[in-house]
Amino acid sequence: xxxxxxxxxxxxxxxxxxxxxxxxxxxxxxxxxxxxxxxxxxxxxxxxxxxxxxxxxxxxxxxxxxxxxxxxxxxxxxxxxxxxxxxxxxxxxxxxxxxxxxxxxxxxxxxxxxxxxxxxxxxxxxxxxxxxxxxxxxxxxxxxxxxxxxxxxxxxxxxxxxxxxxxxxxxxxxxxxxxxxxxxxxxxxxxxxxxxxxxxxxxxxxxxxxxxxxxxxxxxxxxxxxxxxxxxxxxxxxxxxxxxxxxxxxxxxxxxxxxxxxxxxxxxxxxxxxxxxxxxxxxxxxxxxxxxxxx
Amino acid sequence: xxxxxxxxxxxxxxxxxxxxxxxxxxxxxxxxxxxxxxxxxxxxxxxxxxxxxxxxxxxxxxxxxxxxxxxxxxxxxxxxxxxxxxxxxxxxxxxxxxxxxxxxxxxxxxxxxxxxxxxxxxxxxxxxxxxxxxxxxxxxxxxxxxxxxxxxxxxxxxxxxxxxxxxxxxxxxxxxxxxxxxxxxxxxxxxxxxxxxxxxxxxxxxxxxxxxxxxxxxxxxxxxxxxxxxxxxxxxxxxxxxxxxxxxxxx
Numbered sequence: 001x002x003x004x005x006x007x008x009x010x011x012x013x014x015x016x017x018x019x020x021x022x023x024x025x026x027x028x029x030x031x032x033x034x035x036x037x038x039x040x041x042x043x044x045x046x047x048x049x050x051x052x053x054x055x056x057x058x059x060x061x062x063x064x065x066x067x068x069x070x071x072x073x074x075x076x077x078x079x080x081x082x083x084x085x086x087x088x089x090x091x092x093x094x095x096x097x098x099x100x101x102x103x104x105x106x107x108x109x110x111x112x113x114x115x116x117x118x119x120x121x122x123x124x125x126x127x128x129x130x131x132x133x134x135x136x137x138x139x140x141x142x143x144x145x146x147x148x149x150x151x152x153x154x155x156x157x158x159x160x161x162x163x164x165x166x167x168x169x170x171x172x173x174x175x176x177x178x179x180x181x182x183x184x185x186x187x188x189x190x191x192x193x194x195x196x197x198x199x200x201x202x203x204x205x206x207x208x209x210x211x212x213x214x215x216x217x218x219x220x221x222x223x224x225x226x227x228x229x230x231x232x233x234x235x236x237x238x239x240x241x242x243x244x245x246x247x248x249x250x251x252x253x254x255x256x257x258x259x260x261x262x263x264x265x266x267x268x269x270x271x272x273x274x275x276x277x278x279x280x281x282x283x284x285x286x287x288x289x290x291x292x293x294x295x
Numbered sequence: 296x297x298x299x300x301x302x303x304x305x306x307x308x309x310x311x312x313x314x315x316x317x318x319x320x321x322x323x324x325x326x327x328x329x330x331x332x333x334x335x336x337x338x339x340x341x342x343x344x345x346x347x348x349x350x351x352x353x354x355x356x357x358x359x360x361x362x363x364x365x366x367x368x369x370x371x372x373x374x375x376x377x378x379x380x381x382x383x384x385x386x387x388x389x390x391x392x393x394x395x396x397x398x399x400x401x402x403x404x405x406x407x408x409x410x411x412x413x414x415x416x417x418x419x420x421x422x423x424x425x426x427x428x429x430x431x432x433x434x435x436x437x438x439x440x441x442x443x444x445x446x447x448x449x450x451x452x453x454x455x456x457x458x459x460x461x462x463x464x465x466x467x468x469x470x471x472x473x474x475x476x477x478x479x480x481x482x483x484x485x486x487x488x489x490x491x492x493x494x495x496x497x498x499x500x501x502x503x504x505x506x507x508x509x510x511x512x513x514x515x516x517x518x519x520x521x522x523x524x525x526x527x528x529x530x531x532x533x534x535x536x537x538x539x540x541x542x543x544x545x546x
Contacts, residue, residue, distance in 0.1 A: 155410070164395065164402050164420055165409050167388075171396045174385040181345055183371035183400045183463060192406050199410075 003136050005258050006251060011142045013250020014149040015211070019204040019223055020230040020242040021156065022074075022197030028237020028288040029173040029193050031092055035099040036077055037201055037227070038220025039106035044070035044202025045209035045219060046110055049119050059125060063148075063206055070202015071195040077102055078194040083187075103220075110217035118216040126210055145207055152203060153243065156196065160239065160288075165192060173237070173288040226253075229273050237287020244284060297358035298322050299344070299375070299467050299498060305352035306339055306522075313339045314522040317353070323466060323498040326489060328513035330503060332542055336522040337502045338380060341469050345377050346370040357467070372400055376465035378456040380472045380502075386445030390436070390455055393444050394427035397462025430458045434488075450477045457488070467498040474508045486512045510534065518542065 023037045047069035051062035081102045085094055129140040160166040171179040172189045180186055208223070209215040230249055234241025249269060256265040276283070304317040314336040321327050329337050342348045344355055346367040355362040357373055365373070376397075384393050401423075404416045431437040434454050439447050444455060453473055460468055470489070474482040482505070489512060493499050503509045509516060510530040518526040518533055520542040526533050533539055 155412075158412070159409055162420065163409050163416055164399070164404060164423055165406060167392055167395050168399060168402075170388060170392070171385050174387060175383065177347070177367070178379075178383045178385070179396070180367035181347070181371055181377060182396055182459065183368050184396070185368045188406075192409075195406060196410075 003134075005254050007136055007138065007142070009251030009254030010247055011145055011211075011250070012254060013247035014146050015204050015208050015246075016223070016226050016230055016250050017243045017246025018149050018152060018200050018207070020227040020234070020246050021153070021239060022200040023227050024231040024234065024237055024239070024242045024287070025156075026193055026197050027231070029169055030190060032082060032095045033092070033099070034077070034082075034197070035096060035224065036081075036103035036106060037074075037197065038224035039103045039110075040070050040074045040077070040198050040220075041201040041205040041208075041223060042110060042215075042217060042220035043073045043106060044198075044205030045215045046113065046119075046205075046217075047202070048206035048209060049121065049215045052121060052125060053119075059210075063203070066202045066206040067199045068202075070205065071199040073106070074194045074198020074201065075191060077198075078190055083190070107217050107220070114215075114217055116217065118214055120213050120215075121210055141211065145211065148203065148207065152200060156200070157239065159196070169193060170288055226269075229269055231283075233273055233276055233283050235283030235285040235287055238283070238285035239288070241283055241285035241287075297466065299362075299500075300356045301340070301344075301353065302356070303353040304340070304343065304350050304355065306336075306343060306348065307351050312522050314343070314350075314519075317519075317522070317524055319517055319524070319527075321467065321498050321500050324493055324496045325515065326493045326499040326501060326513050328501045328503060328509040328516040329519065330506070330509055330516060331519035331525075334521075335519040335542075337519055338471060339522075340519075341377060341471055341500075341502060344370075344469060345375060371463065374463075374466035375469065376460035376463045376467070377469040378453070378460055378471055378473055380475070382449070382452045382456050384444040384452055384455060384459075387443055389441050390444050390447065391424065391427050391431070391440040393455055394430055394458050394462050395423045397459035398423040398426060400463045427458075427462065430461060434458055450481050453477065454485070457485075461492070465497060467500065468492065469500045469502070471502045472504060473501070474503060474505050482508055 019041055023034065026032050026034050044066045048062045048066035051057045051065045052059065057065070081098050082095055085098055126141050131138045160170065168179065168184045169189050169192060171182070171184060172186060176186055209219070226249060230242055230245045234245035252272065253265050253269060256268045260268065299321040301317055301319045304314060306314040317340065329340065331337055339348070343350045344362065346365055350363050357375065360373065362370055362373065385396065402419065404419050409416050428437065428440065431440055436451060436454060439451065444452060453476070457470070457473065474485055477485065486508065489499055489501070501509060501513060513530065516528065516530055516533045517524060518539050525538045525542060526536040
């Protein structure tokens with residue numbers, strides 16, 4: 001039984017990690033804490049839902065559409081909300097406040113679009129199929145989820161560490177002003193970061209929406225709370241940190257729910273966060289940026 | 296022809312005039328020195344040329360194109376590169392990556408190509424890394440390629456900064472006290488590198504405290520004091536100029 005729960009936890013945690021990666025990336029590179037990231041996730045799920053039910057698309061094209069939609073919403077957030085603030089030299093706190101406002105707007109739009117209903121995908125949208133591996137019951141869905149998350153994470157790491165655009169992004173993370181003097185257009189880097197973060201959130205939205213077969217305008221809120229724990233635990237701005245902490249959180253939550261009680265699962269998670277921060281105030285890993293910023 | 300021109304340039308911070316009525320022209324392929332006592336406004340001039348601060352008065356042009364008012368990355372793309380008095384490398388990134396970033400001006404891959412993993416993305420990456428490697432070899436620092444830039448000696452960091460600027464293939468290179476903290480051998484090597492660059496047609500603007508270094512390699516020297524130009528000319532004429540002597544010795 002324990003192995004089975006562990007597996008379920010890893011699958012949920014993989015989705016947490018996928019969602020949190022975008023949040024930690026935007027913070028790590030641009031020092032923006034985007035509290036509307038959950039709304040991007042929710043819109044990803046909605047777009048996936050409408051693509052399937054409204055447009056009658058198959059799951060894979062709907063998934064790709066949700067990824068593109070998430071990227072689009074996220075980029076729009078940057079252009080319409082954060083960029084005007086940057087131009088007026090707003091500070092970090094200002095960006096947090098405007099992102100709260102943007103979150104509300106995106107949620108209300110979704111509330112209108114869904115009549116405040118919880119939507120369900122048509123039955124059998126995902127083929128139900130189980131495999132038996134090492135004495136565990138593994139569903140096709142779980143395999144697909146973990147594979148999709150793994151692919152997206154690999155793509156992200158390749159982008160960040162193996163392409164010139166990724167090198168630019170890391171340069172901006174360390175020192176935006178000096179990067180500009182090297183000819184790096186910061187707007188282009190913002191565009192890229194927000195597009196990627198939104199794409200990951202959109203993917204996570206559809207995956208979770210299908211896995212729990214529930215899509216609602218409120219679904220972005222609880223995952224934001226989980227993601228805070230993940231990015232702080234992993235180290236703000238750290239890619240491996242978000243990955244490790246995301247999976248950890250999924251596992252701990254699942255095990256707590258099964259072996260202790262579902263009401264206590266949040267208490268256990270935040271208690272754990274507290275203990276880890278006492279020992280490692282900066283989380284597991286250092287972020288893309290570090291304290292030793294160049295004057 | 297394609298000169299970098301400052302025309303009656305001025306900058307005040309509150310009531311303090313950091314630079315006033317400064318008109319200068321830097322020619323491509325020439326090594327010009329900008330010297331003056333501490334607080335003379337040299338770094339302010341460089342900051343204005345590179346767009347880090349906006350002039351309060353006057354204009355800056357590169358080959359008849361307006362430079363002032365443009366954003367730093369636009370100015371960099373026009374072909375003006377610089378180094379800093381206190382080195383500003385990306386200390387956590389490797390030496391090689393620091394130089395690769397410098398090639399940004401030649402970058403063509405789009406985010407779409409990147410996310411689809413198209414071959415040109417990897418080709419460009421390989422290309423930039425190979426060129427960065429060549430620069431490191433030329434400067435004799437290839438053994439440090441994989442080290443975080445913050446962990447190599449200060450003199451070497453300065454050289455990496457110069458290489459990063461060179462990666463941009465600039466038309467004008469502004470060097471803010473490049474020889475500070477270098478020993479005699481290192482600064483002689485740097486002098487040779489600078490001469491090579493000028494021979495290749497790059498306009499060099501050298502800001503220096505080290506008078507011997509400036510006198511040795513600059514073809515034209517401009518002396519600033521309290522934000523104003525007090526002398527211009529060859530090393531010989533500047534050295535004998537009474538205003539310059541007064542500015543440096545006080546009185």
